[in-house]
Amino acid sequence: MDLRFYLSRFLRQVHWFLLVVVVFAAAGFVAARVLPTVYVASALLVVESEQIPDALAQSTVQTQASEQLQIIEQRILARDKLLDVADRLRIYEVVRPGAERPLTAGEIVADMRSRVDINTTFDRGGSGRAQATLVRVSFDSPEAQLAAAVTNELVTLILEEDVAMRTVVARQTLEFFQQEVERLEQAMAERSGAILAFKEKNLSALPDSLEFRREELTRVQARVAELEREEAAISEQIDRLARLRSSTTAAATGEATAGTTGGVTTRDIRRDDLVTQLGFVTDEKARLEARVLELTTSISQTPGNAVLLEALEREYSNIRSQYDQAVSNRAKAETGETIEALSKGQRITVIEQAVAPDAPTKPNRPKIMAAGIGAGMMAGLGLVAVLEFLRGAVRRPADLTSALGITPLATLPYVPTLAEKRRNRMLAVGGVVILILTIVLGIWLVHTQVMPLDLIMENLRARLPLWMSL
Template sequence: MSKLIVRNIQYYLDLLLLKPIYAIVPAVIAAFLGIVIVFTMDRAYYAEGLIVMEVQQTPTALLSPTVSNERLQFIEQRVLARENLLSLAKRFDLFPQVRDTITDTELADLIRKQITFASTMSDPSTQFASNTSARIGFKYSDPDVAAAVAEALVRMVIDDGKRIRVGRASDTVRFLVREVGGLTEQFQARERAWAQFVSDNSDAMPGRMPTLLGEIQDKKRELTELDTTISRSRDDLSLLEAQFRLGVRQADVTTRQRTQIAALRTELTERLLTYSDSHPVVRGLRQRLDALERQALQPVAPDGDIRSIDRSGLTPELALTADQIDLARPRLDALQAQRRTLSDRLAALEATAARGSDVETRLGAIQVEREGLQRNLDEMNAKVDAARRGERIEQDDSAVNIQIIETPEVPRYPTEPRRLKMLLGVAFAALLAGAAGVYVADLFSPTIRGAFDLTTVLEGQTLLMIPRWPDQSGRPAAGEGYA
C-alpha cells in the first residue's frame, strides 16, 4: 500500500514536470482572485477608551452607603439597548449601505456586535469599597467614526451611571420618607391611645399605689371609729327616747288613774250612803277601784314614735330630754350619712387598688411597645438622613468618581483583517489549486499512465511475454516477466 502511494506521488510529480501548465494556470487564477479579495475587503479599525469608577470613596466606617455600588454590567445593558444603538447609528451614519435593507432590530444587533465592553472589579478593603475599570471599544471601517462612537459610548456610560445612581438614591429617599411617615402616624396613634389609657387609669398608676394603700388604711380606721361613734350615738339616742317615753307615759297614766280613782271613791262614798257594803253596786265599785289602784302601781312600757307625742304640758325634766333627743337624732343621721360616703370612698379605693396590678402590667407592655416603635422610628430616621446624604453625594458626583484614563483615539492601523495571514492563506490556496489542476487534467486524460492502468484495462489477461535476460555476471534470471 505504501509503495502504491509513493508511486502515485512520483507519477504526479513527473506529470507536473512534464506539463507544468496544468498547475500554473489554476494556481495563478486562485492567487489573483485571493489577492483581489484580500485587498478589496473592508478593513476594520478599533478605537477603545478606559474608564475607572472609584466607588464610595468615603470610608464605610464613617458613612454607611445608602445606594448600592453600580454594576457596570447593568449599565452595559442600558447602554446597549436598541434605542440607544439606533440613536448612535443615526447620529454617526453607521452602516448606511445596509440600513435600508434590514430591520431596526437587526441593525442594533449588527452595531452591538461591533462594541466591546469589558469590566473588572477590584476586591474591597475594610475601609474603602471596590474600584471598577471598564474598557469600551468600537470597531468600524472608518477610523474617525470608530473613535467618535467609542467616545460617545464612554460618555453614555458615565451619564447613564450617574443618572441611575441619582435616581436610585432619590427613590430610596422617597421610600424611606414614606416609611417614616407611616411609622410616625402609627406612633402618634399609639401615643394617643396610651395617653387615653393613662388618663382613664390615672388613679391606679403604680406611683400612686403607696399613697392609695395608705389612704385605704386611713379610711378603714376612720370607718371603724365612725362605726363606734354611730353605735354609741345610737345607744344614747335609744336611751333618751326610752327615758322620754317612760316619763311621758308614766306622767300621763298616773294623772288619769288618779282622776279615775278619785271619781270612783267619790261615787263609792255616795253609794254607801244609800246601799250597804254587800250591795252588788258597791261591790262592783270596790272591784274597779282595786283594779285601778293595782294598775297604777305597774310600770308603763315605752312604745310609739316620740315625735307624735304632744309636748305641751311636759315637765321640765321631760322637756330637757326631748331637746336632747332632737339634737341627737340629726347628729346620728349625719354620722350615718358620713359612714355611707366613707364606705363608698373605701370601696372605690379598693377597686382602684385591685386594678393596680392590671394597670402596671399594661403599662409595662405599653412601655415595651413604645420603646420598640421609638427604636424603629429612630432607625428609620437615621436611614432617611443617611439616604439624603447619599443623594446629595450622588448629585455632587462625590460618591463615585469616574475618571477617563484613556480617551478613545483615532486608530492608525486596522485591526482586521490581517492581510499577511490572509496572503499566506491565498498562497496555500493557490498551491492547492495547482495540485487540483494537475489531478483533474490527469483524471480526464485518455492515455495509459502506467502498468496499473493496463492491469485495470486487461482485467488479468496477458498482453505479451517478456523473457528475462541473464545479467552481466552470466547468471540466468530468476524467472520470466509478463506484461
C-alpha cells in the same frame, strides 16, 4: 520513496497545478479587494473606589462594580439608546449604492450591537485580590473618524449612566428613610394620643396609683368601722333615753313643769342632739362606704388596665425604637447622597479617550491573498494527485510488477521527439493562455453587457454582513 519519479509526474501535470493556483490566487485577490476596510477605535475606563474611607462616611450605593457595569452595558445597548446614537451621529444616513432599501430600525439595532464591544477585565495584584476594574469600549466602522466619534459617545453615555444610577439610588434611599421617619412620627403621635386617652378614661384605675388607693381603702374601711361603732353607741344612748323616759312617765311630767322652760326637758334636748349626731354619722358612713365601693372597683380594674396600658406603651416603645433607627439611617442617607452628589463615591473615569486609528484593523489583505495562494497550491497538489491516481497507467518497472506480477528484465521508456515536446508545451501554454483570456473576456462582457463591475462590488457588499458592508 522515488522523489525524482514523483517530481517528474508533477512536472507533467504542472499546468493544472498552475491553473488552480491562479484561480485561487485571483479569488483571494478579489476577496481582499471586495472586503471593506474596517477601523476599530477603543477607549479605556477604570472603576475607581470610594475616595472617602467607609469608617468616616459611607455611600448608600452598595452595588458591586461588576453588577453595575452589567446594568450600564444593558442600558447602553438598549434599543432607544442605540437608535438615538445612530441618528445623532448619522451612522446610517447614506443609503448604500445597490441596496434595495434603507435599513430598518431592527436591523440598525442588531448591527449596532454587533459592532459595539464592551469588555470588562479585573486587574489582580500579586496577592490575588482584585485591584482595579478596567473597561474597554470599542466600535468598528469603515471610517476612522466615525469609529472614534461613536466610541467617545458611548463612553459619555456610560459615564452619564453611572452618575445617574448612583445619584438616583442615593436619592431614592434618602426619600425612603424620609418617608419612614414621617410615617413613624405619625404612628408615634397616634400611639401617644391613644395612651393619653386611655389614661384620661381610666384615671382612677391606673397602676401607678394602686398603692395609694390601697392605703386609702384601708383608711376608709377603718373609718367606716369607727363610724359603725359610733353609730351603735349613739343608737344605744338614744334607746337608753327612750327607755328611761318610758319608765318615769309620771315623774317626767312634774320635772318637766319645774325644770324646763317652754315645755322642753334636758333629756329631750340631749336626745335631739344624739339624733342629729347619729344622722351625721350615718351620712358620713354612707359616703365612706360609697368610697370603699369605688376604691374596690378601681383596684379590681387596675390589673386589666395595667395589661392594656403596658401593651400600648410597649407598642409605643417599639415604634420609638424604629423611629430612632430611621432617623439614624436618614442621616446616613443624607451623607451618602452628598457623597454621590460630589462624586466622592465609587465612580467610572476615563483613562484613554478614543482617537481615530491610523491604520485599519481588518481585513488583513496581504494575509488574505497569501491564504488564497496557499489554498491554491494545496488544491493544485490535490488535483494533480487525483489525476495521476485516476489514470492508472504503467510508468515505471515497479508499476508493471505490481500490475502483472512479473519482473521485467529491462524497460524502454517512451522517448518523445522534439516536435512532440514542443507540441505538448505549446498545448499547455496555450491552454493556460486561453483560460486566462476566457476569464478576462468574461469579465469584460459582464462589465459591458450585464452590469458594471463597481455595481457588482456594491451588490456583493450589500449581501455581506451588515458590519462589513457599511
